[in-house]
Every structure is written in C-alpha cells, then in structure tokens.
Amino acid sequence: MSSSSSLEKLASLVRELCKLPAETEWLEFKRNRVDHEQIGEYISALSNSAALCDRAHGYLVWGIDDATHEVVGTTFDSSAAKIGNEELENWLLRLLSPKINFSFSTVELDGLRVVVLEVGRAYRHPVQFMHNEFIRIGSLKKKLKEFPEKERELWRIFDETPFEAMIARKDVREEEVVTLLDYPAYFDLAGIPLPENRAQILERLAAESLIRRNGSGAWDISNLGAILFAKRLEDFGTLRRKAVRVIAYEGGNRISTLKEQVGARGYAAGFEGLIGYINALLPSNEVIGKAIRKDVPMYPDLAVRELVANALIHQDFALGGAGPMIEIFKDRMEVTNPGTPLINVERFLDTPPRSRNEGLASLMRRFGICEERGSGVDKVVSLTEAYQLPAPEFAIVSDHTRATLFAHKELAKMDKIERVRACYLHACLRYVQREYMTNATLRERFGITIQNSATASRLIKEAVDAGMLRPYDEAAPRKFMKYVPYWA
Structure with missing residues (x-):
C-alpha cells in the first residue's frame, strides 16, 4: 500500500468517524488537550471497550470538536512528545499490560492537521495502564472495577473469541480479497485443485474461516486468514508487527x-x-x-x-x-x-x-x-x-x-550446565519412548568409548546431584542401574 493510499484511507476513516452522531465507547475526540497519563488511560479504556463492542479498533482523534465533530485542527504532535528523555510511545508501551498494538498517525483534512491514535481491541485479558483497567461508559472513561457487570461481560467475550476468529480487515470487496490473500498458496498446501472462478475460491476460503461475509454484503478477512496467507502483512495494520x-x-x-x-x-x-x-x-x-x-x-x-x-x-x-x-x-x-x-x-x-x-x-x-x-x-x-x-x-x-x-x-569443552541439560533431556527422551537411561545409552549419546564408562558415570552423578535425574530402582546393582527424569 502506498503512503498516499494510506493517507487517503486515514482521511476517509476520520470523515466517517465525524459522521457519527456522538462519541461512542470506542471513539473519543479531542482538540489539543494532552495529558500523558490520560492518553494511557484512554488506550486501556478504548481497547477494552472495542472488545465489548466487537470492534477491531478504538480511536482517539485530536483536531475534532467533540460537540460538533467539525475539523478544527490540533497542535498535538505525538512524535515530539516526551516524558523526561523517553519518547511518548515507548513510555506508554512500557506502562501498558499486556503490550497491545497502538499507533499514532497524522493526516491533513481541509488544510488542518489531525492526529489519530488507533488502538487494537483487548484480547484474552483486559488492558491495564499503570496497573489499572479502564472502560468507557458512553463517552466517559471509568475504572473497570467500578462496573462488575462490564468486567464479567468482557471476560465472557475473551473466553468465546479466539484470536483467529477476530477480524484483521473489514468490508473488503471480492476483488480485494484475492488481491490481499495468497489464495493459490492455500490450495497448493491443502492439496486441492484451484477452482475455475472467484466465487468458488471465496467459498472455500470461507469454509476454512479465513474470510467471512458480513452484514453489508462485503467480506471480512479473519486474523487466521491474514496471518497465514497475507501477501503482505503490512496490509493488515494489527498484524504487521507479527x-x-x-x-x-x-x-x-x-x-x-x-x-x-x-x-x-x-x-x-x-x-x-x-x-x-x-x-x-x-x-x-x-x-x-x-x-x-x-x-x-x-x-x-x-x-x-x-x-x-x-x-x-x-x-x-x-x-x-x-x-x-x-x-x-x-x-x-x-x-x-x-x-x-x-x-x-x-x-x-x-x-x-x-x-x-x-x-x-x-x-x-x-x-x-x-x-x-x-x-x-x-x-x-x-x-x-x-x-x-x-x-x-x-x-x-x-x-x-x-x-x-x-x-x-566437544564434551570436554561443555560446562556443567550443558552436561546436566544433555543428561536430563536424554533421560526424558528415553522415558517418553518407554525406555530408560543407562550408562550405555549415555555413552552412545556422547560418543564415549566403553573404556571410558567412568566418564558417563560422572555425568550421571552430576545430573542426579543437580536434582534432574533419579535412579529408577535404588536397590538395583550399580552395573544395571537405570535412570529417569526427576518427575517420572
């Protein structure tokens, strides 16, 4: 995707957001107000609310009047913002848990500067900032713990929505699907002849949950489809860092x-x-x-x-x-x-x-x-x-x-940690094969001659003393001693 194309899509997104009658749980407008901790709290709130509303992203947009939704421009510059000597993005990422995807972008609308913070939806865990979880109640930012019913609903969504089923790109036309996804690679890997027409291709991709038709008649590409068959992961914003x-x-x-x-x-x-x-x-x-x-x-x-x-x-x-x-x-x-x-x-x-x-x-x-x-x-x-x-x-x-x-x-150049790890994994491998580690099997593993069996005995003793191995039968004669991992 070209830079100009990205800016056009971003401008189109902002215009669509401005058409909404009011701010939502997943959308907040600002003029110039910048408070670094507030931005972090908004990231948490918008991410968690996007999950509740089944949205792929939440948005914080500077340069828009929150009452009239008119473009007014902003002086906020995320790239120049610093907390001490630390850049804003790094500071925010460090204090978020888990470290979700978010990005700042700048675009001009009607000759005025607009900054868009795009926040990926929460997945598997509520997003925290400075150890606090936030949520949006209408257009207000609140602590999640103050709304237990919202918290219960959020956890229910996490349990029911695996990563693969989430949407990587919404409202894609048929011709865009086959442009964005390497569908021939799917049919080749699946060992299925390539269908003769686009409709059959889309039908098969949908059967594998790689894409799905949405309510508007267009297609949504799932995370599963994008992460496995994207021609360019950069075309899927939330996945490009993967x-x-x-x-x-x-x-x-x-x-x-x-x-x-x-x-x-x-x-x-x-x-x-x-x-x-x-x-x-x-x-x-x-x-x-x-x-x-x-x-x-x-x-x-x-x-x-x-x-x-x-x-x-x-x-x-x-x-x-x-x-x-x-x-x-x-x-x-x-x-x-x-x-x-x-x-x-x-x-x-x-x-x-x-x-x-x-x-x-x-x-x-x-x-x-x-x-x-x-x-x-x-x-x-x-x-x-x-x-x-x-x-x-x-x-x-x-x-x-x-x-x-x-x-x-060479064995002689291995340190104790390396020797113990080798003995332990050798015993594990023998155990899962329903066999036991012995002096003979360890000699074979390291290429030790039978004349040097005492070397293998010393290696076994090291691993036993380290608590990684134990004798299978303590009473067995030393010559017939067998060993298993400590947990066996």
Whole structure:
C-alpha cells in the first residue's frame, strides 16, 4: 500500500468517524488537550471497550470538536512528545499490560492537521495502564472495577473469541480479497485443485474461516486468514508487527549484524521461503568421508523447521510490538516468540502441547508445516543427539519463550550446565519412548568409548546431584542401574 493510499484511507476513516452522531465507547475526540497519563488511560479504556463492542479498533482523534465533530485542527504532535528523555510511545508501551498494538498517525483534512491514535481491541485479558483497567461508559472513561457487570461481560467475550476468529480487515470487496490473500498458496498446501472462478475460491476460503461475509454484503478477512496467507502483512495494520524477523550476526554476540530480514508474507504462504532463507544463513560443517569433502548443515533441517513452526504457532498474539524472531550466531541459533509457554519448559518432551491458537495450529499441522501433536520437541532432541550436538535449551526470557540450538562442541569443552541439560533431556527422551537411561545409552549419546564408562558415570552423578535425574530402582546393582527424569 502506498503512503498516499494510506493517507487517503486515514482521511476517509476520520470523515466517517465525524459522521457519527456522538462519541461512542470506542471513539473519543479531542482538540489539543494532552495529558500523558490520560492518553494511557484512554488506550486501556478504548481497547477494552472495542472488545465489548466487537470492534477491531478504538480511536482517539485530536483536531475534532467533540460537540460538533467539525475539523478544527490540533497542535498535538505525538512524535515530539516526551516524558523526561523517553519518547511518548515507548513510555506508554512500557506502562501498558499486556503490550497491545497502538499507533499514532497524522493526516491533513481541509488544510488542518489531525492526529489519530488507533488502538487494537483487548484480547484474552483486559488492558491495564499503570496497573489499572479502564472502560468507557458512553463517552466517559471509568475504572473497570467500578462496573462488575462490564468486567464479567468482557471476560465472557475473551473466553468465546479466539484470536483467529477476530477480524484483521473489514468490508473488503471480492476483488480485494484475492488481491490481499495468497489464495493459490492455500490450495497448493491443502492439496486441492484451484477452482475455475472467484466465487468458488471465496467459498472455500470461507469454509476454512479465513474470510467471512458480513452484514453489508462485503467480506471480512479473519486474523487466521491474514496471518497465514497475507501477501503482505503490512496490509493488515494489527498484524504487521507479527512478521518474522531473521537476523544473522558476525560472531557470538549482537554487536555486529551481517544480515537482517523481516518477512512480508503470511506464515503458511511464506514458510518454505523462510526456512530456505534461514538455511542459507546457517553455518555448515565440512565432513571428509572416503576422500570426498562435503558440507553438511550445522543443525538438522527438521529441528530448525519444527522450532520455527512452534514459535509461529505458540506465540501470544496479545503481546503487541513483538513477533517471532530467529537469530543466528556463530555458535548457536535462537528462536524466540512472544509469550510464556502454557506448560513447564522442563516438561516439553512428555506433556502434550497446549496451544493458545488452536485454529492456527490445526491448519499448520494439516498443511504439513509442523509435526503431529506431541512429537515435535521429541524429534528436535533426538536429532540433536544424532548429530552429536549439545542439548537444545528451552527457556523463558522476560515474557518470551526461547529455544536454542547449539553448534557442535566437544564434551570436554561443555560446562556443567550443558552436561546436566544433555543428561536430563536424554533421560526424558528415553522415558517418553518407554525406555530408560543407562550408562550405555549415555555413552552412545556422547560418543564415549566403553573404556571410558567412568566418564558417563560422572555425568550421571552430576545430573542426579543437580536434582534432574533419579535412579529408577535404588536397590538395583550399580552395573544395571537405570535412570529417569526427576518427575517420572
């Protein structure tokens, strides 16, 4: 979408808002009044009220008379506003919970300056500002706790409205639907012949809940349709920050960046291209066999695919301003997604996954983009063992989840934390396969010779002392001792 086209749409939006007979729960007009804390409270109130009114966005518009709705212009400039040395947007985002999507835009109407604050609707949790939740009662801003019936209704809406069913773009014409969505990619992934006419294409997309016809006879594109099959995520304002970022660094830190790319397409339509781009950036190992030199990937392709797919599927879309990120270093690859997991990171191998976005996960599995339920992390751990790599790490970093694959490292160069993690995940993998970890299986995992079985015994003792393993049978002879994860 061109900049001029964006401004035209913004001007058209403001004119439509001005036609409303009065301010609403999801709309507030201002002239010039600027109070930074008030703006934060309005973001909370408009976001929560938009959810109650089933609106995709709420709006605070400066430069409009709130009584007559005439364009009067404003001197407010969000880009110049600061609280101390901190920019207004960063300050607001820091004090909002969860960190929802909002944006300031400026447009000229009748030669007068108008500023529009667009606020995404609340999803899954009421939006707080400075630890308080707000709501709009008519055109008045109030604390949500003062209206328990509104709070109950809001939670009911959260329970009934998954992210995938919410609207990414409303009132789209038929010809726009096929322009905005990469519909051939859907039919290719679904293994269905491409229909001969537009009506059949739209019918099939609607059957998958990617689009739906609205009351005005036009089409609404759902979040599910946009996040999976958008030709350009930038065309969907609330989702543009959910594009995947891939960053390759020169060394083992973030000081020097070699390449950075932000994905443009929807997750399903662009997945193969994304994996191809990542693999092209990954380092490789040179292997010599029978006098033939060949390069092999540093990390198993299936492990990379699974971790990237998991990051897309299990992210928390309620966290604004952040999307999945893949970072490639000289010695590791980190895959990070917004949101903390719904299960303990230490139990990823044995606990069936729980997804916040079940519709998204279901389609991604159907398309073969990720593994069947419950087998993905098992395969990641199994493949890293087969490649003789250090064990992957699964961790919570702030309000994000991070999975890390490590480049090859000799056992002698691993620190205690790496050794214990490898022993623990090896025991978990054996346990979910209905087998047990032993000195022999650990030797095979690390490539330790039988003559050095004492080394494996020391590794096991480290993991037991760390509380990550326990003997399956305390009374068993040491030679026949078996081990299981601490929780087994």
